[in-house]
Amino acid sequence: MTSAYAIEVEALTKTFGTLKAVDGLSFTVEYGSVVGFIGPNGAGKTTTMRSLVGHVRPDAGRVHVAGRPYRDLADPLGTVGAVLETGAVHPGRSGRNHLRILARQAGIPRRRVEEVIDGVGLGQAAGRRVGGYSLGMRQRLALAAALLGDPAILMLDEPANGLDPEGIRWLREFLRGLAAQGRGVLVSSHGLPELALMIDEAVVVGHGQLITQQPLADLRKLGGGPTVQISVPEPDRLAALLREQGHQVLECAGPIVTVAGDDARSVGRVAFDHGIGVHRLLVEEPSLEEAYFRLTTGKDSIR
Ligand SMILES: Nc1ncnc2c1ncn2[C@@H]1O[C@H](COP(=O)(O)OP(=O)(O)OP(=O)(O)O)[C@@H](O)[C@H]1O
Structure with a gap:
């Protein structure tokens, strides 16, 4: 590993027109932990995550994954996997074919496709058309795609959205498992309770600014005593x-x-x-x- 931190955001600022979507934001994610990136709608979470994978060019500040800017990574897919949206899959294709196409484009061996299908529990559904997938299956497919390159860093934008309690439980176990393997995981949500059992630490943001970064246990205390x-x-x-x-x-x-x-x-x-x-x-x-x-x-x- 080239850096102590999986993710390092320092004084990130991004303006769209007159709107400061992200305003001097700094936080870190360590390997082996799941960090919740939490804030109300429009707080700047997606913009920050998109900056981390080079989709958005920051006005100022530093966004590093594995110690470097995304564009300088020698093996981007093998370093960071991002699930920033789950919509863009051809509905007529099977999940397996979708993953095979991605793998071929990235020069990843075919057997890895079966590994990620097993890993996210897509099972039988892998052979079915994506158009018929439930939201939960789409989330699993998107996760499988992000994991193709076996990255040490994962970034997921609102993965709990629309999941039923069973799906949330699965996601929790899955993310905990990734952290236990030493990976660094950043997961966004607009609510803290949804992520309560998934995360070690929370980065709370509002208006593009950091409100606090704290271990979950300390945040709990802010809710007052029993x-x-x-x-x-x-x-x-x-x-x-x-x-x-x-x-x-x-x-x-x-x-x-x-x-x-x-x-x-x-x-x-x-x-x-x-x-x-x-x-x-x-x-x-x-x-x-x-x-x-x-x-x-x-x-x-x-x-
Ligand atoms: N490409 C863009 N052009 C103009 N404004 C944008 C663009 N991307 C984001 N914004 C604006 O920047 C602000 C922050 O948006 P962002 O999506 O980063 O917030 P968020 O915390 O992810 O919110 P949500 O939970 O609603 O996705 C919002 O006001 C949004 O409308």
């Missing part, structure tokens, strides 16, 4: 009693009292000791959705 939610017929009375006992009551809304921390047992005990019937008692873990919302509120950028 809370105990207790539903009772006398919420105001219970809230007062809890405060007397030193609990921090965060909210009293309808029948539900929300208490900071995760000590459901002692919250329940206060209700029990004072003869207050408990309808429901649960611990809410800090939510990624909340963290993402806090980070991006006011930064929606459909431009």
Whole structure:
């Protein structure tokens, strides 16, 4: 490997007319990790990914894959595989034929086609016309194409879009597997929760600028700490009693009292000791959705 980083974006800026699609953006992706590239629609994710594979010429900044600009790579297909759109496949061709044509054009041996078909679990569908493929199968086919050159770096633009829960689960396992083999993976999405179980780190962007790059575990904490939610017929009375006992009551809304921390047992005990019937008692873990919302509120950028 020629560089410590699979992907390195430094002070990238790209303007279309008067619109700054990407504005001084910097982040990195390490080998052996899956990084989520997350932001609202129009935040500049696709433009950044297209810059990384030379489809877009940056106005300023540095976009390196495996330590170099894409155009300077000796073996581009063997270095980085990108799934930036999934539409451009001849509908009358079978998935296998589509992959064979790509392989022939790139001087990749035919047997590799069967390997990638197996790798993405296209199975029987490989022999069928692409026109009849579901969105999930199209995604697998696009991934297979990106993997033809056995690249150490993968870039996927919104791969979770339109996938059912089964498809998302498959994608998660698949990307985790690629990272476990030491590959660096960048995967974009407009929501954080969708990627929660797939990624090690998140690069969050808004208006073409970096909001934060953090490990997933740290982002979770931004959603606030855990809370105990207790539903009772006398919420105001219970809230007062809890405060007397030193609990921090965060909210009293309808029948539900929300208490900071995760000590459901002692919250329940206060209700029990004072003869207050408990309808429901649960611990809410800090939510990624909340963290993402806090980070991006006011930064929606459909431009
Ligand atoms: N070729 C282009 N010409 C003009 N404007 C463009 C071009 N490509 C992108 N843009 C604009 O740049 C901004 C950033 O777009 P980009 O597609 O990079 O964002 P994104 O984060 O990928 O959003 P989405 O999730 O909607 O794809 C948008 O306002 C978009 O309309």
